[in-house]
Amino acid sequence: MMKEALQMQNIATDIQTDSSEVGYAFDQSEFWRTIPAWRDVDAETFGDFRWQQQNSVTSVPAIQEALGELASPALIADIEAGLLKTPMNVRLTPYIFSRINWENVETDPVHRQFLPLGSQFIPDHPNAMDDSLDEDGHKATPFLTHRYPDKALFLPITLCPVYCSFCTRSRVVGGSTAVKSKSTYGAKTSEWDSTFEYIRRNPQLEDIVISGGDALLLRPNQILHIGKTLLEIPTVRRIRFATKGVAIMPMKFTSDTEWMDALSGVCQLGRARMKEVALHTHFNTDREITAWTAAAMKALSSTGVRVRNQSVLISGVNDSFGCLHRTTKKLSSQLIQPYYIYLHDMVPGCEHLRTTVHTAENLSRRLQGSVAGFNTPRVVCDAPGGGGKREISSYTLYDREIGVSAWTSPTAKPGEMFFYYDPIQCLPSGGSRLWLNKAEITKRLAKFKAEATAKAEATRV
Ligand SMILES: *Cc1c(COP(=O)(O)O)cnc(C)c1O
Ligand code: SF4
Numbered sequence: 001m002m003k004e005a006l007q008m009q010n011i012a013t014d015i016q017t018d019s020s021e022v023g024y025a026f027d028q029s030e031f032w033r034t035i036p037a038w039r040d041v042d043a044e045t046f047g048d049f050r051w052q053q054q055n056s057v058t059s060v061p062a063i064q065e066a067l068g069e070l071a072s073p074a075l076i077a078d079i080e081a082g083l084l085k086t087p088m089n090v091r092l093t094p095y096i097f098s099r100i101n102w103e104n105v106e107t108d109p110v111h112r113q114f115l116p117l118g119s120q121f122i123p124d125h126p127n128a129m130d131d132s133l134d135e136d137g138h139k140a141t142p143f144l145t146h147r148y149p150d151k152a153l154f155l156p157i158t159l160c161p162v163y164c165s166f167c168t169r170s171r172v173v174g175g176s177t178a179v180k181s182k183s184t185y186g187a188k189t190s191e192w193d194s195t196f197e198y199i200r201r202n203p204q205l206e207d208i209v210i211s212g213g214d215a216l217l218l219r220p221n222q223i224l225h226i227g228k229t230l231l232e233i234p235t236v237r238r239i240r241f242a243t244k245g246v247a248i249m250p251m252k253f254t255s256d257t258e259w260m261d262a263l264s265g266v267c268q269l270g271r272a273r274m275k276e277v278a279l280h281t282h283f284n285t286d287r288e289i290t291a292w293t294a295a296a297m298k299a300l301s302s303t304g305v306r307v308r309n310q311s312v313l314i315s316g317v318n319d320s321f322g323c324l325h326r327t328t329k330k331l332s333s334q335l336i337q338p339y340y341i342y343l344h345d346m347v348p349g350c351e352h353l354r355t356t357v358h359t360a361e362n363l364s365r366r367l368q369g370s371v372a373g374f375n376t377p378r379v380v381c382d383a384p385g386g387g388g389k390r391e392i393s394s395y396t397l398y399d400r401e402i403g404v405s406a407w408t409s410p411t412a413k414p415g416e417m418f419f420y421y422d423p424i425q426c427l428p429s430g431g432s433r434l435w436l437n438k439a440e441i442t443k444r445l446a447k448f449k450a451e452a453t454a455k456a457e458a459t460r461v
Contacts, residue, residue: 024333028291032098036068046094047292049252056161057092063115066094070102081118087170087180087349090115091163096248099287109285109317112353116165120352126435127384127421130171132345134386140202141195147388148412151207154195156226157187160214162248166312166353168345168382173213179349187222196229203235209280211242216252220262227266231275239270240278246307246336247283250296264303271304278306281336285318286327289334297334308339311377313363315344315355315423321366328371338377343392346384346421356422357381357405360392383407387418395420396459397452401431402444406452410460417449417456 032038032046038055045051057063060080064071083090092114100111112120131137135153140146145153155169163174175184199205208230218226223241230239241263245252253260263279270277279300283289300307309331313319318327328338341363344354364379379392387409396417398405403422424435434441 082116
């Protein structure tokens with residue numbers, strides 16, 4: 001009774017904290033001026049996408065140069081050590097760089113997303129995979145992953161304006177690093193025809209996701225070319241451009257008029273044909289939301305594009321109800337519809353950023369009912385091995401002690417079973433000890449898989 005009352009009180013406090021921000025006063029300050037190198041940069045300069053591109057921070061010396069006296073030698077050494085272990089290169093826009101609280105980097109949720117510290121790394125899970133979602137295994141053309149019956153994923157570019165430590169496509173996005181060589185590619189219009197032709201020849205494809213990499217780096221004529229070509233295919237009903245831009249370079253949407261004209265043109269064409277044109281963006285915390293976001297959304301709204309958000313659930317970044325709830329409410333207030341929160345994929349080099357199915361399920365339970373239904377993000381596990389996105393509570397079986405869950409995928413992969421593994425450092429001590437004993441864990445996993453298979457058989461619909 002007592003415990004329940006306390007829990008209720010916690011919920012009430014969380015919600016109270018949020019409603020004190022009912023006016024949604026976003027940061028309007030010139031926050032970038034706390035970065036020594038940008039002390040004298042005025043709002044007009046900071047608000048120009050070209051300045052943001054040209055001043056992006058892409059190396060350790062550039063970090064040092066920007067921070068000056070704010071960069072302690074120990075911090076720089078820790079970042080350098082991190083870069084020897086990560087599959088992702090360094091790239092931050094000045095906007096996102098100055099959302100980091102540089103006085104307290106160890107616990108900063110923005111820093112944690114973009115700049116890995118050597119001291120934070122832990123070994124990968126033995127079952128981590130470069131291509132955790134088996135996107136390459138489902139390739140219909142060199143640029144198109146076709147996993148689901150009526151939707152497909154087009155990857156015209158593998159460059160981004162920022163590089164995230166947790167990127168699910170670290171195998172190809174953003175160029176080689178000390179530990180990973182990759183064949184990153186830029187946008188080449190002439191190479192896309194076979195992909196468009198495939199979509200034309202597969203009339204069941206109604207939804208096309210244009211991702212990467214990041215659509216923000218597609219040139220205006222490429223946005224128009226892709227948008228027009230796809231919308232002119234009679235059987236394509238909806239397209240979405242995926243870009244982290246709104247979260248990391250909101251000034252693109254207020255200062256790159258050519259790019260915005262191209263997007264507007266595609267939206268107009270969509271409206272004329274009763275087809276949906278959407279932009280899917282990627283905020284993970286409300287620290288990324290400022291007055292610049294509001295200005296970007298005002299500009300985007302006038303094009304008629306529908307904007308949705310997809311987050312990754314990241315340990316130490318947004319794995320609390322308070323953060324997810326605040327982010328959900330603030331995004332909704334800006335006409336950004338919270339769409340998905342992904343359980344972190346099982347990719348290498350970011351084990352310290354993953355969390356468990358159990359945590360994700362609890363967060364999902366608390367989010368439900370806390371905001372309007374249509375603004376409630378769906379917490380999903382993209383089942384490793386290509387099972388596709390599955391509701392977090394829809395696993396067939398879950399052994400929390402050794403952190404393994406079994407998933408079926410009756411539509412994308414009927415008859416198959418997929419397994420997600422929680423990070424070993426988050427398991428109860430008995431469970432993490434079992435992973436140290438190869439024979440024991442193999443036996444326990446075999447038993448789990450047999451039980452899961454039997455249960456899936458018994459409950460097949
Ligand atoms: C996520 C994804 C899609 C789109 O799925 P939605 O659930 O409609 O967002 C399509 N193809 C692939 C391969 C995907 O990973
Ligand atoms: S913006 Fe997206 S594709 Fe690019 S590095 Fe980040 S997660 Fe990966």
